[in-house]
Amino acid sequence: MTISLDASEWVRRFHPAPSATARLVCFPHAGGSASYFHPVSAALAPAVEVLAVQYPGRQDRHTEAPVDDLFVLADRLADVLVAETAGPVAFFGHSMGASLAFEVARRLEARGTRLLSLFVSGRRAPSAPHDERVHEKGDDALLAEVKRLGGTDAAILDDEDIRSLVLPALRSDYKAAELYHYRPGPDVSCPIVALIGDSDPKVTEADARLWAERTSGGFELKTYPGGHFYLNDHAAAVIGLLAERLGR
Structure with a gap:
């Protein structure tokens, strides 16, 4: 499968800010989009320019085949983003x-790019044990899991037309996420900030x-009330944290 390396296909700039003092590259969740x-982006501009990653197989890339291997995605995004990471x-x-984001950061650091910080939200560390196979289940079971986590309006997922549009990318993303495992090797030297919901x-x-x-650069854990999508209810606090750290 040929995967485009055109940055304009992978990256969305909702609020271009050429005079920004830093950039923040955001990587969506499984089934998510830029x-x-x-x-x-709206909250941080113009001090921080936000670049939101758009994976194949959704929204304006819905005609492309989704990628079900996280390592393949990381390889492609490292090639795409290397030109976007010249500054802070x-x-x-x-x-x-x-x-x-962690895997792309590893690849870019191997090329000489060290991030200001890596913010990892709602995700176990790569070395944490897990055995999830939701991607192997039927459509109803997969959608039930998405509804359980609360990131998408259940009524939207009950619409047959929308279901048919989102299911291929959703299943592909779940496969990529669930089969991902840590491969030993150089990690990162930037600080890692983990953010979780206390009932995730x-x-x-x-x-x-x-x-x-996974880092030699320091670690922090921030805990918020809520589940897997705690950040929907605490967007102001999370954005405030990002603004404070990137404004230093």
Whole structure:
């Protein structure tokens, strides 16, 4: 499968800010899209320019085949983003996007780019044990899991036309996220900040604390009330944290 390396296909700039002092690259969750980070971009501009990643197989890339291998995605995004990381830059990823952000950060650091910080949200550390196979289940079971986590309006997923549009990318993303495993090798030297909801069924505090083993640059854990999509209810606090850290 040929995957485009055209940055204009992979990256969305909702609020271009050429005079920004830093950039923040945001990686969506499984089934998510770049538009999820539009409010973050609006809140941080123009001091911080937000670049939101758009995976194949959704929204304006719906005609492309989704990618079900996180390592393949990381390889492609490292090639795409290397030109976007010449100045001060940080990564933020939620759920699957956190694992992907980490893998892209590893690849870029091997090329000489060190991030200001890596923010990993709602995701266990790569070395945390897991055995999830939701991607192998039927459509109804997969959608039930998405509804359980609360990131998408259940009424939207009950619409037959929308279901047919989102299911291929959703299943592909779940496969990429669930089959991802840590490959030993150089990690990162930038600080890692893990953010979790205190009642998230997908990640425990112990799972999140294992992120400390993946960096030599310091680690923090921030806990918020809520589940897997705690950040929907605490967007102002999370954006405030990002603004404070990137404004230093």
